[in-house]
Amino acid sequence: MTPPNQKVAVITGASQGIGAALVQAYRKQGWAVVANSRSIPASDDAGVATVTGDIADPAIARQVIDTAVREFGRVDTLVNNAGAFIAKLFNDYTTEDYQALIAVNLTGFVVTTQLAIAQMLRQNEGGHVVQVTTSLVDHANSNVPSVLASLTKGGLQSATKSLAIEFAKQGVRVNAVAPGIIQTPMHASESYDSLAALHPVGRMGTISDIVDGVLYLENAPFVTGEILHIDGGQSAGH
Known part of the structure; x- marks a missing residue:
C-alpha cells in the first residue's frame, strides 16, 4: 500500500517518449505510478507498477485501475497518453485504420x-484526468492529412470539457494538452528540419515541454476544462 498522503497517478502509453517521461516526472514529485502500454517491462522501482496490454481492451483497462488500488490504495490522476496517429489522405484510410484509431483513442479513453x-x-477527495490530444484538431494542415486523428482526438477535447463540467462539483478536474509535433522516437531524425518549419516558433516541441504542461495542470487547482496548446504557436495561426 502507498504511504500516507502519497498520491497515485495512472499513465497510459508509458513505455517510451512522453509517457515514459511522465512516469519519471510524477515519481520525482513523490507520486506512485501505474504505467501501462502494450510492451512495457517490469520496473525495479517499488513506486512504479506496470501493466502490459492494449488499453483498448476493457479487461486491460480494468487491470490497470485494479492494480493502482491493489498496489497503492487509490487513484488520484489519470493521464490518457496512449494514442494512435495515422497520417493519410482521407480516401486512403482503410476500415482497419479507422477501427485502430477508434479502439485506442476513444474506447481506451x-x-x-x-x-x-x-x-x-x-x-471522495477529488482527482484529475488529463488527455493528450493534438493541436491538429484546431488547425487543419494540408501538409499533415489527419482526418481520423482530428475525429478521435477532437472527440477527446470535447469530452474533456463535458467531463470537467459534469464532475466539477465533485472535485474531479479534467483537462487536456494539445501538442504540436514533438521530437520523439516516432519521428525520424532526418525529418526534424521540415517538421520544425511547421511551427511558427521554428522548432519542434520537446518531451519536456509536454511534461511541464501536464505538471502545470496537475498543480493548478482552479483550472478545469482547459485545452492547453503546447504547439509552438500552431493553433494561433500561420
Whole structure:
C-alpha cells in the first residue's frame, strides 16, 4: 500500500517518449505510478507498477485501475497518453485504420476514464484526468492529412470539457494538452528540419515541454476544462 498522503497517478502509453517521461516526472514529485502500454517491462522501482496490454481492451483497462488500488490504495490522476496517429489522405484510410484509431483513442479513453473517475469518487477527495490530444484538431494542415486523428482526438477535447463540467462539483478536474509535433522516437531524425518549419516558433516541441504542461495542470487547482496548446504557436495561426 502507498504511504500516507502519497498520491497515485495512472499513465497510459508509458513505455517510451512522453509517457515514459511522465512516469519519471510524477515519481520525482513523490507520486506512485501505474504505467501501462502494450510492451512495457517490469520496473525495479517499488513506486512504479506496470501493466502490459492494449488499453483498448476493457479487461486491460480494468487491470490497470485494479492494480493502482491493489498496489497503492487509490487513484488520484489519470493521464490518457496512449494514442494512435495515422497520417493519410482521407480516401486512403482503410476500415482497419479507422477501427485502430477508434479502439485506442476513444474506447481506451472511455473505459479507463470511467473506472478511474469511479475510484476517485469512492475516495471522495477529488482527482484529475488529463488527455493528450493534438493541436491538429484546431488547425487543419494540408501538409499533415489527419482526418481520423482530428475525429478521435477532437472527440477527446470535447469530452474533456463535458467531463470537467459534469464532475466539477465533485472535485474531479479534467483537462487536456494539445501538442504540436514533438521530437520523439516516432519521428525520424532526418525529418526534424521540415517538421520544425511547421511551427511558427521554428522548432519542434520537446518531451519536456509536454511534461511541464501536464505538471502545470496537475498543480493548478482552479483550472478545469482547459485545452492547453503546447504547439509552438500552431493553433494561433500561420
